[in-house]
Amino acid sequence: MMEPRRRTFLRIATLELCERFGFYGLQSVSVLYFVRTMGLSEQGAIMLWGAFSALMFGVPVLGGWLGDRILGARRTVAVALALLAIGYTGLASGMGGATGVSLVLAVLVCGGGIFKPNITSLLRHAFSGADDRLDIVFTIYYMSINIGATIAALAIPFLAVHIGWQASFGIAAAVLWAGFAVSLTLPATAPPPAGAPDRRLWLLLGAGIGAAFTLLHYPALARACIWVAAAAILLIWIMLYRRSKPAWRAGLKLSFALQSEAILFFLFNQQIATSLTGFARDHVAATIRLEGMDWALQPGQFQSLNNLWIVAFAPCLAALYYRAERKGRPISVPIRFLSGFVLLTGSFVLWRAAALAGAAGPVSPWWMVAGYALFSLGELLIAALGLAVIARYAPPDGVGRLMGCFSVLGGLASYLGSLVATDATRGPAGGLGAASIAGYAHLFGNLAALAALVALASALFIPFARKMDAHWRRALPPPPAANEPILETLP
Template sequence: MEAALKLEPAGQQQMEEQPSKKKHPPGLYLLFFTELWERFSYYGMRALLTLYLTTALVSGGLGFKESTAVSIYGFYTGFCYFTPLIGGYLTDRFIGRRVAITIGGIIMALGNFALFAEHSKWGLYLGLLLLIIGNGFFKPNISTLVGELYEEHDKRRDAAFTIFYMGINVGAFFAPLVCGYLAEDYFKTTVNGIVQYGFKYGFLAACIGMIIGQLLFNLLGDRYLGDIGKVSAGTSAKKKMSGSTAKTPLTKKEKQRTAVIVILTCFVIFFWAGFEQAGSSLTIYTEKFVNRHAFGWDVPTSWFQSLNPLFIILLAPMISALWVKLSNSKKGDLKIPTKMGLGMILLGLGYMVLLLAVMRTGSDEQHIIMKANMLFIVFTYFFHTVGELFLSPVGLSMVSKLAPVRYASLLMGVWLLSTFVANILGGQLASFTQSLGYFEIFSLIGFMAMGLGVILLLISNKLTKMME
């Protein structure tokens, strides 16, 4: 029964026509560049959001309190990972994934344009709402398309998701540099002694990036993707299954695999709660407590958010090659839960480095002992990045492999739901840095991440048996 229910990926026929199994299909690189420009849009806007919210109105910002600003940031980034659950459900049943990606891209471009065109709280909420809705259509479907390019047991799958993940981070690397430079430097002016920032031009650059990505995807989609993603997964499944089989409930093994996805989703919530401090508490800490002066120039605060994608660009090829080498060795690759547990421990180690900086600076901006060296932030992001590479692309690959085909986009949305909860939790944790202090909050996040990572290592064998 289980074998009868297994559906071959939509891209199998294309894969069989490939002359070499060693090369990745060209569709991977189209999705790579589509995601690159979408992430340019997202991370360009995200790098500026907290600064935009906390900067005074007369200086081009909106003048929110820091605790309010990081809460808004947390809810915005959180709901960007909640709506994929709805978008995944719709594409599993009613619309093709490629149509959903296009709808999402257009709506997100409009969201960034609203932030550019309307400098007010009304413009802020409209822009964020459009970005949240558009992300719901885009996010779960492009990741699922990557999985459909490969057969179920293709050993290149983990490597492909790591390459795809590198595309995400090429966009994420350039976004803070370009958008941050426009907002904090190029369009920065001084009028009557008041510094004014050009945040809206950073949002405009994010809008243009989204448009470029959609043009590439729609102009080259038929050539490099064929028929993959043109119809909904539900429609495709019905065509390949008889009427009675299409309504057959999930097998025991499919239920176990679905349970593993849910269990690991719960674990990684705390990883993302700590990781996403980058755009909230870490941004504010860097702005106020870190010596950013180098070579006669103050490094824009938003630029530090390019460290994570820069490290991913440098390290992703090595990690990808490591997974391939291990999978071809006699001992075999590391278990997926093991990789993810190590990723959580590495996140915690990054916070241990950050605690050393806080012990030098203190947590009170009115009585800073001394400003921290930029290297503390650099090494914090380094450990966070290695942890992310052990956890996130592996998780995307896992969902694409384990999810029953009828619920592939829905379960990808469930996986992304962990980031929804995590960002809201992370926003609340960041708001407490103003009352409890940075040392206490960073300690809590760091030790909890390492503790949960150890637990995940201990139950790795059990989860792996459920996955097989």
């Protein structure tokens, strides 16, 4: 890697770390913070986080357009970081009440939404036509995401208890302002779009913040928009399929089926910020014994286990993939989905057992450690496959639309995950005591059953997937020349 590119990469990775620090810091305390500052019930707080998550998935579709057509990726990233820094500064200033917090969250939605597509665009431009180390570049970049997430999930809950909500968010704001300063030092990696931005940009941002505020402040409207978006995406899928050439249709059908499995993962992933954190708060012992010492834990800090296990398992899984490729038996996408959902099933079976054991008193934190180990390994097998199947099977003129649809559907699944998580808060005793532990056991059991059903469907779908893949390949144009890459056959 050339020296200027190394410096550029380090700056981009730093920006990603800063953004993830803010997001995961807020996620680690979100439900408790909303309850205490907005006067919401726990159900209301969970659904607010669900709406926030859904919008975070949807806005990148517009953020990519903003970076491509109006500002360019570098300036869009700077604007995004400024919005994020302003948002966390708002939290640090103590803006309370439903209106104040909803406004701050709306600013964070717009900042985070336009940040994600453009930071990856910056990375792509910085290394376009460069050396052969892109796999190393993206591996280290992914690690920066997990480093920021881990630090935030450990630090913000601890700081919120010991120095207060406002001071802890003040630290997050300082991190984002530092990220904004770093973004101003980035070199131009691609020519900006023709024409200078004008007041339409500020009108667009203002309209985006206003729309996000309205959806966050009025939950019924948010629910209606979620279902309208789902119906619109289904219509886009149908139209794309009907307008595609016959040679691409078998691949599209296979892509739709595999994307549906990947999207379901977000429903389970939403439990990290909602039901799993609530369970840790109410029914898991607050200290863990490690190396002969007792370590105090805040409920939100258990979320860091997800990132820590990902960092631990990712190299092992990469080595497994490499060995399978060397032996000529690569692990196919359907097999990865099957294995991932089997592991998710195991994680929620463990957590259900922990909830049943919690009827006699707080359970050991090692239940959470073991459950997150299975969950995180399952996540590594599933998480990136939705985009991978789009890249493989979608027609070239439909990739962008399907990528955008996948992002929005991920937000829909996250919102449904929050809706599912509220089941644990319902019970004859108002979601407390024995009723709460029964609610968590019921919820985790249902999630285990759902994951098992998806795993079973994945297993039954494997022979059909192979046939559809073969049919798609037979319908494609003749194979490329010898010096062009050849697509790997689905085992």
